Amino acid sequence: MTQKKMMIVYAHPDDESFGSGGLIAKYVAQGVQVDYVCATDGDMGTPDEAIANEQSTLAEIRLRELECSKQILGINEIIRLQYQDSGMLGDESNKAENCLWYQWQNHADNVTQRLVEIFRQVQPQVIVTFNRFGGYGHPDHIAIQQATAQAFTLASDDSYAGSSLLPYKPQKLYYASIPAEKFYGFYLMLLRLQGKDVRRMGLNRDLDLQAVQDNLEPTHTLIDVRDYMDLWDQASDCHISQGQGRNTGTRGMLAVLPAWLRRRIAGYDRLTRVFPEPIGSEIDEYDLFKGVTD
Numbered sequence: 001m002t003q004k005k006m007m008i009v010y011a012h013p014d015d016e017s018f019g020s021g022g023l024i025a026k027y028v029a030q031g032v033q034v035d036y037v038c039a040t041d042g043d044m045g046t047p048d049e050a051i052a053n054e055q056s057t058l059a060e061i062r063l064r065e066l067e068c069s070k071q072i073l074g075i076n077e078i079i080r081l082q083y084q085d086s087g088m089l090g091d092e093s094n095k096a097e098n099c100l101w102y103q104w105q106n107h108a109d110n111v112t113q114r115l116v117e118i119f120r121q122v123q124p125q126v127i128v129t130f131n132r133f134g135g136y137g138h139p140d141h142i143a144i145q146q147a148t149a150q151a152f153t154l155a156s157d158d159s160y161a162g163s164s165l166l167p168y169k170p171q172k173l174y175y176a177s178i179p180a181e182k183f184y185g186f187y188l189m190l191l192r193l194q195g196k197d198v199r200r201m202g203l204n205r206d207l208d209l210q211a212v213q214d215n216l217e218p219t220h221t222l223i224d225v226r227d228y229m230d231l232w233d234q235a236s237d238c239h240i241s242q243g244q245g246r247n248t249g250t251r252g253m254l255a256v257l258p259a260w261l262r263r264r265i266a267g268y269d270r271l272t273r274v275f276p277e278p279i280g281s282e283i284d285e286y287d288l289f290k291g292v293t294d
């Protein structure tokens with residue numbers, strides 16, 4: 001049997017842990033080679049107070065944090081694309097030439113080409129990226145999702161002129177949903193009851209939590225990660241500069257719950273299968289490698 005390989009393609013040093021820490025740990029434990037393509041070095045992320053006195057640059061700190069989560073989750077290799085981090089839509093920083101959003105708007109072919117080469121070189125059977133809304137609408141997330149979807153198709157296209165490597169056909173493409181998707185509407189209701197404007201959350205008031213729910217896609221694949229929640233937490237804890245995920249996002253939302261309830265609610269990862277195309281919008285598999293052939 002050929003080595004099973006899964007490739008996670010996200011934007012920032014922390015997306016792998018906050019979003020998919022449980023999923024990665026589970027498949028590593030099963031002997032799958034999991035590689036993480038990280039599009040940026042996270043140099044624009046808002047630093048937490050905890051590191052305000054650090055002498056290193058934010059990118060240096062975040063790459064150290066990523067190395068920590070790599071060790072804990074057992075990721076095989078971090079493949080960095082080294083774009084500059086983008087801000088939310090309309091942010092001035094998005095005009096910087098090396099930022100991912102600018103590159104995606106102006107040189108999309110180059111971004112896609114780099115992914116095609118990586119897919120052809122590493123040859124993962126399974127590829128996981130964000131949903132089409134980039135989870136919560138972050139431009140870097142949207143850009144890397146679109147690039148991944150294009151590269152997934154082009155990797156096996158023998159007429160593609162952008163790479164001299166042999167074509168390779170990855171077998172499955174998934175979009176990760178948010179953990180505890182079912183609980184999310186309840187969470188929004190609680191926030192509203194506290195008088196919060198769920199369309200304007202986060203430090204910069206640019207996080208629209210309602211839009212996250214409006215853009216969720218159907219779940220076809222459910223993965224039981226209950227046994228990997230401690231590793232998931234430990235990996236998230238590596239990302240100190242990003243508040244270990246406790247300030248915002250689904251980890252923050254679940255932190256208020258007792259452990260047993262959190263395990264029940266968040267212990268199942270939900271994914272949308274894009275390829276092979278599902279027949280309906282129901283859950284029809286419980287393993288990302290179901291149907292994968294040598």
Ligand SMILES: [Zn+2]
Pocket residue numbers: 011012015138141
């Ligand atoms: Zn991110």
